[in-house]
Amino acid sequence: MTSMSKPQIRIEKLNVQYEGHHVLKDITVDIPEKRITAIIGPSGCGKTTLLKTLNRLIELMDGVKVSGRVLVDGTNIFDSGVDVTDMRKRIGFIAQTPNPLPMSIYDNITYGPKIHGAKDRRELDQIVGHCLRAAGLWDEVNSRLREPASKLSAGQQQRLCLARALAVKPEVLLCDEPTSALDPISARHIEEQLLTLKKDYTIVFVTHILRQAKRLADYVVFLYLGELVEHGPAEEVLATPREPRTKAYLKGEIS
Amino acid sequence: MDKRRIEENFVKGVMIASTMIVVGSLLAVLIVVLLKGAPALSLSMLTQTPKGGYYLGKEGGILNAIVGSLYLAGGATAIAFVVSLPTALYLHEYAKRSKLASFTRQSLDILWSVPSIIYGAFGYTLMVYLGMRASLLGGIIALTLLEFPIMTKAMDETIRMVPPRLKEASYALGATKLETTFNVIARQASPGIVMAILLALGRAIGDAASVLFTAGYTDNIPRSLLDPAASLPLAVFFQLATPFPEVQQRAYASGAILLVIVLSLSVASRLLTRRFMRQVIR
Numbered sequence: 085m086t087s088m089s090k091p092q093i094r095i096e097k098l099n100v101q102y103e104g105h106h107v108l109k110d111i112t113v114d115i116p117e118k119r120i121t122a123i124i125g126p127s128g129c130g131k132t133t134l135l136k137t138l139n140r141l142i143e144l145m146d147g148v149k150v151s152g153r154v155l156v157d158g159t160n161i162f163d164s165g166v167d168v169t170d171m172r173k174r175i176g177f178i179a180q181t182p183n184p185l186p187m188s189i190y191d192n193i194t195y196g197p198k199i200h201g202a203k204d205r206r207e208l209d210q211i212v213g214h215c216l217r218a219a220g221l222w223d224e225v226n227s228r229l230r231e232p233a234s235k236l237s238a239g240q241q242q243r244l245c246l247a248r249a250l251a252v253k254p255e256v257l258l259c260d261e262p263t264s265a266l267d268p269i270s271a272r273h274i275e276e277q278l279l280t281l282k283k284d285y286t287i288v289f290v291t292h293i294l295r296q297a298k299r300l301a302d303y304v305v306f307l308y309l310g311e312l313v314e315h316g317p318a319e320e321v322l323a324t325p326r327e328p329r330t331k332a333y334l335k336g337e338i339s
Numbered sequence: 340m341d342k343r344r345i346e347e348n349f350v351k352g353v354m355i356a357s358t359m360i361v362v363g364s365l366l367a368v369l370i371v372v373l374l375k376g377a378p379a380l381s382l383s384m385l386t387q388t389p390k391g392g393y394y395l396g397k398e399g400g401i402l403n404a405i406v407g408s409l410y411l412a413g414g415a416t417a418i419a420f421v422v423s424l425p426t427a428l429y430l431h432e433y434a435k436r437s438k439l440a441s442f443t444r445q446s447l448d449i450l451w452s453v454p455s456i457i458y459g460a461f462g463y464t465l466m467v468y469l470g471m472r473a474s475l476l477g478g479i480i481a482l483t484l485l486e487f488p489i490m491t492k493a494m495d496e497t498i499r500m501v502p503p504r505l506k507e508a509s510y511a512l513g514a515t516k517l518e519t520t521f522n523v524i525a526r527q528a529s530p531g532i533v534m535a536i537l538l539a540l541g542r543a544i545g546d547a548a549s550v551l552f553t554a555g556y557t558d559n560i561p562r563s564l565l566d567p568a569a570s571l572p573l574a575v576f577f578q579l580a581t582p583f584p585e586v587q588q589r590a591y592a593s594g595a596i597l598l599v600i601v602l603s604l605s606v607a608s609r610l611l612t613r614r615f616m617r618q619v620i621r
Contacts, residue, residue, distance in 0.1 A: 141511055144503075146435070169513040177511035183504040186527040186618045195522070196512035232618045245508070252512055 092117035092256065092286045093138060098152035100133055100142065107133045109310045111152070115303070120278060120287045122301035122318070124294065126338060129307040131290040132180075135258050138288065139175040140168055156256070173200055176249035178259040182241035184233035184248075189225055192233045192244055196252035211251050219247035220277050239270020246277060257281065259289035263296070275300060294334065298322055306330050308338075372598055376591030384592055389558045394578075396585035401593050404574035406560045408597070410475055411570055412544035415482035419490050420536055424525070427494035432520045444495070450488035456548035458484045463552040475561045475568040478554025482543045490539040497531025498524060505620060530615040537608035541601050547572035571597040 091114035100108040108130045115121050123131045136142040138154055140161060153160045161171050173196070185192050193212045194202070202208060212229065216222040221243040225236070233244055242262060249257060259278070263271035278287055278300060291297055297304060297318065304321040306314045306329075314327045325331045332338045383400045390399035426443070434440035462481030471477055501524050509519040525532065547570070555567035556577065571593055578590035 139511065141507060144507060144510060169515055171513075172511060173513035177507075179504055179507060179511075181504060183502075183508040184620055185505060185508060185523055186529075186620050188618070195509070195514075199512065199514050199518050199522075234618065234620050248508075248512065 090117055091115060092157060093288070094153075094155040095134075095138075096153040096155065098134075098137065098154065099150070100130070100137055101149040102133075102145065103147045107310050108137070111307075111312045113305055113312055113315050115286065115288055115305075117286050118282060118284070119302040120282050120289065120300050121303040121305060122297040123288065123290045123305045123307060124292070124297050124333075125307035125313075126333065127292060128309075130310045131292075131307055132260050134305075134307065135260050135288060135290050136177075138256075138258055139172050139177055141172075141177060169199075173252045174254050175256045175258060176252065176254035178242070178245050178249055178257065178262045180261045181265045182238055182245055184236070184241045184244055187233065188230050189233050189236070189244060190229040192248050193251045196248060200252060215247040215250045216244075218250055218277070218281065219243045220273055221247055237270070239266050239273060242266055242270065242274060243277065246274065250281075254285065256286045256288065259287065261290050261292065264292075294322070306333065308333070369598065372591050372594045376588065376593070376595040379585070379588040379592035380595060384589070385596070388560060393558070394581060394583075394586060396583050401569075401571070401574050401589070401596070403558055403560050404569040404571045404593065405596065407475070407554070407557075407568035408544050408571040408600075410561060411478045411482055411550060411554055411568055412540055414475070414479040415486050415543050416490075416536060416540045418479065418483045419486035419539055423487060423490040423494055423535070423539075424532065426491050427498055428520050428525065430495055431498045432516065432524065447488045447492050447495075450484075451492060453488075454548070455485050455546050456551075458482075459549040459552050462549065466553065471565070473553060473555025473567045474565045475554060476564040478550040478568055478570070479564075481549040481553040482546065485546060485549050486539040486543050489542055490535050493535030493538055494528070494532055497528045497535065500531070501527045502620070527619055530612040530619060533611045533615055534608055537604050537611075541604050544604075545572055545597060545601060547576055571600075 093115035095111055095113050095115070098108055098111040099106070111134065123134060125131050133142060137150060138161075142148050142150065150162065153162065155161075156171070156175065159166065185195055187195070190212055193215055194208045197208060197211055202211070213222065213226075216225065221240060224240060225244075233241065236244060242265070246262075257278075262278075263274050266274065275296070278289070281287065282302075289300070301318040301322075304315060304318045305312065306321060306325075306327075308329050314321055314325060314330045321330065322334065325334060329338070381400075383398075385400060385405065386402060387398075387400035388403045389401070391397065393399040430440050430443060434443070458481045462477055462484065465480070466472070466474075466477045505523050505527055506519055509523045514522070550568075550570050550573060554570060556569050556573050557567040558569070559566070561568040574593045575590045575597065578586050578593060581587065
């Protein structure tokens with residue numbers, strides 16, 4: 085590990101198989117705390133699978149086999165004693181396409197806190213205000229919190245999803261190509277929020293846009309066909325890659 | 340070129356004609372029933388039970404059948420809902436593609452196509468076995484059996500349409516399966532669930548065969564679950580079977596009332612669905 089930060093997530097010998105395909109092969113890497121880590125690589129290389137393994141969302145798919153360890157703050161999330169719902173509360177997730185819940189803007193944000201036991205009206209109001217501000221959405225929606233989330237634009241919905249993820253006070257935010265379904269202006273909004281949020285959160289995001297990785301990432305993990313090819317501080321990996329496959333990818337020879 | 344255009348126009352013409360036949364038959368049924376029943380339609384039809392000599396064309400109305408039908412179909416729909424929703428959710432979120440799920444779905448398909456007289460006969464056998472007489476309860480049981488497959492299948496289909504990304508969103512926040520199922524999936528599917536309920540209610544309220552032996556027929560409004568209950572479809576049946584033109588006219592009037600109830604259910608389901616659609620994520 086470099087001197088930049090202590091690791092918050094330690095991935096050890098992680099293997100994922102899906103219906104006979106070996107999707108992730110022996111991945112071992114540390115994700116630094118309170119930094120933005122970008123997982124890059126061509127499509128189908130296992131980026132999303134790796135991300136979804138970090139909060140065990142991958143288990144929602146039938147026929148997935150996972151082996152290896154993912155240590156978050158020293159605890160293996162695959163340990164039998166780990167409460168999945170509690171672990172997922174600590175590790176937030178933002179999907180590729182905005183996926184607001186079929187309820188009001190307000191209820192979308194309080195959904196998480198409520199299932200984890202928050203009841204007090206004033207506390208919930210506060211969470212809603214705080215999270216919407218942190219996601220840069222407050223000014224646009226504060227007068228219509230009771231309206232259905234389905235009424236928002238795609239860009240607003242994605243920021244709502246960010247706010248909703250923040251509402252359960254996670255330590256880590258996993259983002260799966262969070263801007264790929266958005267127009268450039270909304271994408272810009274999301275990127276700016278992520279840069280602001282990294283002082284409080286460990287952010288891991290998947291992207292296939294190299295320029296986005298350059299703009300956002302402190303640390304880069306490059307996957308190719310399920311293998312971890314190279315990882316390190318962003319400026320090193322993106323400017324002076326050591327591995328030939330990384331070089332080829334960065335030059336656009338493989339995609 | 341010309342041949343293709345003729346083809347195009349011809350097929351389009353066939354489609355328009357087919358559509359007209361469908362819409363036309365609905366209108367024809369409505370118009371005939373309303374026209375033939377109109378002379379007998381009166382306020383007393385709706386507000387009174389049959390009085391002395393009613394079946395000979397004298398005083399009274401069919402309040403017994405209206406109330407009976409609402410009790411029968413309402414009761415059956417309530418019970419069917421309580422069982423169908425958990426079944427559909429279970430099939431979808433828990434049993435998934437297991438053998439149990441496919442067996443249940445297969446059974447529902449079969450039950451769906453069982454003629455309602457069979458439910459009536461089954462209900463009757465059950466009642467004889469239990470020593471019950473024709474009653475509101477018996478009718479409700481037979482109609483519930485009729486409604487199960489209709490409602491469960493309709494719900495199953497609507498739940499199937501819920502996008503997986505919504506489930507993912509809920510799980511990612513640390514929700515349990517139960518929380519996800521009831522707070523997200525059932526909510527997203529709520530317009531379809533309402534449709535399923537009203538579809539089953541509509542089928543039940545119009546069904547004659549399943550209540551024939553089970554609910555019986557009476558001139559009174561049932562005062563307990565064990566009293567026999569009249570129903571609109573059977574009112575039509577019995578009135579049409581009399582040799583008196585005035586009473587046959589009342590059969591059409593009863594039919595018109597039944598039609599109006601079914602149509603209002605359909606309109607209500609549209610309005611309700613629209614209301615629930617507001618929250619739904621597309």
